Amino acid sequence: MVNSKQVLVSFRRVSKTYDGETLVVKQLDLDIYQGEFLTLLGPSGSGKTTCLMMLAGFEYPTGGEIWLDGVLLNTVPPHQRNIGMVFQNYALFPHLTVAQNVEYPLKVRRVPGADRARRVAAALDMVQMGSFGKRYPAQLSGGQQQRIALARALVFEPRLVLMDEPLGALDKQLREHMQLELKALHERLGVTFVYVTHDQGEALTMSDRVAVFDQGYVQQLDTVDRLYESPCNQFVANFIGDSNRLRGVVSQLGEDYCTLRLADGSEVRGMSVRAPAARDVGGTGRRAQIGEVVSACIRPERMRLIDPASSIDGGVNGVVGRAAGLIYFGDHVRMRCQLPQQDECFVKVPLGTPALEHFVPGVPVALAFEPEHLRVFT
Structure with missing residues (x-):
């Protein structure tokens, strides 16, 4: 839960078009607070994933500004944003071991070897995968791969972690279990999570606040109880x-x-x-x-x-x-x-x-x- 109202991320009148004509995100104003679990929820094509990709740096806004902790991100490349990312398909390297996958962001950032080993071990322990470091992704279940992807996103201690429907490929029982694990991990670490999904059950279970998207607009941004009890339209x-x-x-x-x-x-x-x-x-x-x-x-x-x-x-x-x-x-x-x-x-x-x-x-x-x-x- 958010302990303060310190703003970490700000979208200021952000718009996005891919073809120069149709806006998929329209004049978005959105503040994300330090330490909160914010979910971007909506149907396919509503603009939620585009917003996540712009925050990650994989897409750039057509108009408006995106700020992270006082820094304008509009032209900052992804690897310089200090943002962790968990992709929908996990994007693990199949030829690398679990430990090497988690270590990869640290090598890119030229972290010394001894420090890398310590931080990889800590990240794997954090997601209860400490004994799996020598295995390969193909030897893991879907839930285990999801944990490794999360450890890789957290290992370099980012200010912000983005998740693009990371539970979508899991069966119902495992998905519900992982929802509780993600929420517990968020509460323990206090890192800001921004999570994209079309599943309202996931949003209600894990989030501090939810931004409901449709037709490129945020229809309502609120706590989960107010969204359910007091919908705005x-x-x-x-x-x-x-x-x-x-x-x-x-x-x-x-x-x-x-x-x-x-x-x-x-x-x-x-x-x-x-x-x-x-x-x-x-x-x-x-x-x-x-x-x-x-x-x-x-x-x-x-x-x-x-x-x-x-x-x-x-x-x-x-x-x-x-x-x-x-x-x-x-x-x-x-x-x-x-x-x-x-x-x-x-x-x-x-x-x-x-x-x-x-x-x-x-x-x-x-x-x-x-x-x-x-x-x-x-």
């Missing part, structure tokens, strides 16, 4: 975790809350969210008007099943529909529900809930949820 709500979407017409508009009239005539109340125009994929950033059609989102775990014949407490939202099916997840069940003229929604239902005992597709269901959990993008 529909794209972030859909990309981070699971989200149910409701569409309706604004019937009442207050300072912090607004009321939507749904297709069946029922009304729900939720928190108004207005995103900055430059980061809003689906809207303009302006305030909605009475009578305007807008979208809202709510997490599946924030909705609960209630008896369709019962009355709903005042101040609590309620919608009715029909159950469409069940999806078993081990510790819970997700019920698929079809609301009138809405997208199918999901409700997280604990095992043992009475409504599951005599479930029949098509049975009427009623769902209740609090207004503060419904985000209305106005």
